[in-house]
């Protein structure tokens with residue numbers, strides 16, 4: 001169960017966030033703010049306390065707060081984002097984490113290691129870490145060492161096609177996992193009850209489980225039906241403005 005969620009308000013420069021899909025156009029700031037507010041409402045319905053951090057216009061992608069830290073039930077790991085324009089985002093999260101974690105349980109990924117939280121998927125006490133364009137081997141080595149010191153396990157998953165690990169694979173608890181694209185055939189996920197997401201709805205593989213409910217992006221009927229057929233109540237949130245800059249539901253929060 002999660003007690004807390006941290007989110008960060010989108011800033012006006014969100015329109016200039018990094019994107020792999022410029023053909024979708026730039027996010028409309030007012031709409032992004034409205035969608036973010038709906039996201040917070042959905043989280044609150046799942047019974048978590050939401051901490052809302054102020055917008056920081058120096059960092060266009062800073063609303064994607066998931067990438068700057070990995071939070072576990074025993075420790076917090078501040079990442080070292082591999083994207084140059086995002087690397088400075090971590091400074092603002094440290095004082096917030098100090099409210100929830102003792103100082104000795106807050107750790108840092110350091111250069112030359114890079115890691116972004118979107119590349120980390122928690123499954124019980126195992127953390128899958130995606131080796132990606134943003135997260136490198138040294139970052140995962142440091143990450144694994146920290147996790148192991150708390151009795152957790154870390155497994156590396158390499159990815160080639162998508163931005164982050166959780167862009168294409170997400171764990172919904174109860175052994176259920178949503179998989180799309182390059183993750184469908186990965187052997188390391190064979191032990192889970194995998195639901196394959198159709199290619200035309202691949203964006204919605206990024207759903208989040210929050211205390212028994214699954215939040216699903218709006219506009220992806222096959223994914224909604226698949227998640228419902230697994231027995232979860234579903235809440236829909238429109239994330240169209242964040243999608244324009246490669247952002248999904250999980251990236252917008254830290255859940256712990």
Ligand code: CIR
Nearest residue numbers: 018064118164245246247251
């Ligand atoms: C980026 O490229 O870093 C942002 N535009 C999107 C980050 C998405 N974060 C995530 O999947 N965890």
